[in-house]
Amino acid sequence: MQDKLEQIQKEALTALEPIDDEKALEKWQVKHLGRNSALMEVFKGLGSLSKEEKPLVGQEANQVKIALETASEEKENRLNQHKIYLALEEEQIDVTLPGRRTTSGSLHPTTHTLREIYRVFGDMGFQIYQSREVETDQYNFQLLNFPLHHPARDMQDTFFISSAEDRGDDPLLLRTHTSPGQIHYMQEHTQKYPQDPPPIRIILPGMCYRYEQITTRSEIQFNQVEGLAVGEGITFGDLKGTLSNFAHRMFGQNVKTRFRASHFPFTEPSAEMDVGCFLCGGEGCSVCRGAGWLEILGCGMVHPTVLNNGGFDPEIYSGFAFGMGPERITMMRHRIEDIRYFWANDLRFIDQF
Numbered sequence: 620m621q622d623k624l625e626q627i628q629k630e631a632l633t634a635l636e637p638i639d640d641e642k643a644l645e646k647w648q649v650k651h652l653g654r655n656s657a658l659m660e661v662f663k664g665l666g667s668l669s670k671e672e673k674p675l676v677g678q679e680a681n682q683v684k685i686a687l688e689t690a691s692e693e694k695e696n697r698l699n700q701h702k703i704y705l706a707l708e709e710e711q712i713d714v715t716l717p718g719r720r721t722t723s724g725s726l727h728p729t730t731h732t733l734r735e736i737y738r739v740f741g742d743m744g745f746q747i748y749q750s751r752e753v754e755t756d757q758y759n760f761q762l763l764n765f766p767l768h769h770p771a772r773d774m775q776d777t778f779f780i781s782s783a784e785d786r787g788d789d790p791l792l793l794r795t796h797t798s799p800g801q802i803h804y805m806q807e808h809t810q811k812y813p814q815d816p817p818p819i820r821i822i823l824p825g826m827c828y829r830y831e832q833i834t835t836r837s838e839i840q841f842n843q844v845e846g847l848a849v850g851e852g853i854t855f856g857d858l859k860g861t862l863s864n865f866a867h868r869m870f871g872q873n874v875k876t877r878f879r880a881s882h883f884p885f886t887e888p889s890a891e892m893d894v895g896c897f898l899c900g901g902e903g904c905s906v907c908r909g910a911g912w913l914e915i916l917g918c919g920m921v922h923p924t925v926l927n928n929g930g931f932d933p934e935i936y937s938g939f940a941f942g943m944g945p946e947r948i949t950m951m952r953h954r955i956e957d958i959r960y961f962w963a964n965d966l967r968f969i970d971q972f
């Protein structure tokens with residue numbers, strides 16, 4: 620019996636020796652220490668032994684059991700240690716490797732231009748008013764004195780929004796310009812101050828939408844910055860002074876400006892302001908298409924009907940308004956030839972500013 624126990628121990632330890640993973644160790648434990656192992660058979664057989672043999676064999680079997688359990692535990696510890704070692708090895712950090720560069724974002728070129736516009740008009744006492752992008756036909760057109768069959772109202776220019784209720788002549792739409800904000804602001808203002816409303820000096824920036832063919836020069840979405848000044852005794856001279864000052868601060872003291880007569884339904888008289896082409900200095904080049912001038916905004920004296928719609932008595936009050944496209948201004952300043960870059964979300968474009 621003693622030989623047998625020795626044999627059991629030797630076999631088990633020999634089998635344990637080459638084991639190098641947990642799975643194999645578990646199998647080994649089942650085979651050599653489990654319920655059906657040869658060692659357990661010995662324990663089970665103790666009952667049939669003589670009185671003298673029983674304690675001797677029992678003691679020895681116990682010693683074998685302890686020896687195997689100890690060896691198994693040691694093996695387990697070693698395997699664990701090895702696992703930790705491997706993990707550390709794998710996660711080792713090579714501090715001599717070059718660091719990973721962090722990229723810092725940059726502002727969208729339109730944001731740069733918008734901020735400059737805010738700064739220049741802010742210095743002149745203009746405040747910013749944000750109006751809504753979803754408008755009604757009434758505010759986008761009718762209250763701005765667009766005659767019913769004005770070409771700008773054509774379906775192709777406007778994104779109309781379908782609504783559950785039938786709104787008749789006043790459908791919902793995406794604003795095609797920032798001008799409807801003029802009416803909202805004037806109405807709020809004159810409701811707040813029914814008597815003697817204080818003068819207004821605001822700019823209204825924001826996104827506009829037009830149902831147009833996308834080309835290098837026109838997008839279906841773009842920003843505008845609207846301006847509005849209303850008060851007693853405001854003249855076309857104030858308009859010219861304000862906008863010339865803006866052009867000089869925006870494009871440089873030496874830039875030339877000119878006003879050309881134009882037409883907008885909501886202003887009378889209306890004009891467009893050009894600045895001398897800052898690339899060719901007026902000689903004529905590809906950017907100004909030979910004209911020597913670049914058109915940068917539309918403007919005019921607020922039409923009496925529009926003043927009236929805003930709650931101002933046109934007999935007492937007058938005002939001027941203007942509207943410009945910051946993307947267009949950005950294109951001129953940076954010689955960007957395609958407006959589609961602005962909303963293409965290509966970082967290679969945006970990172971340049």
Ligand code: DAH
Nearest residue numbers: 796798917918919940941942
């Ligand atoms: N709303 C005009 C447009 O989208 C721009 C404009 C022109 C705005 C003259 C004005 C203005 O306030 O006085 O083309």
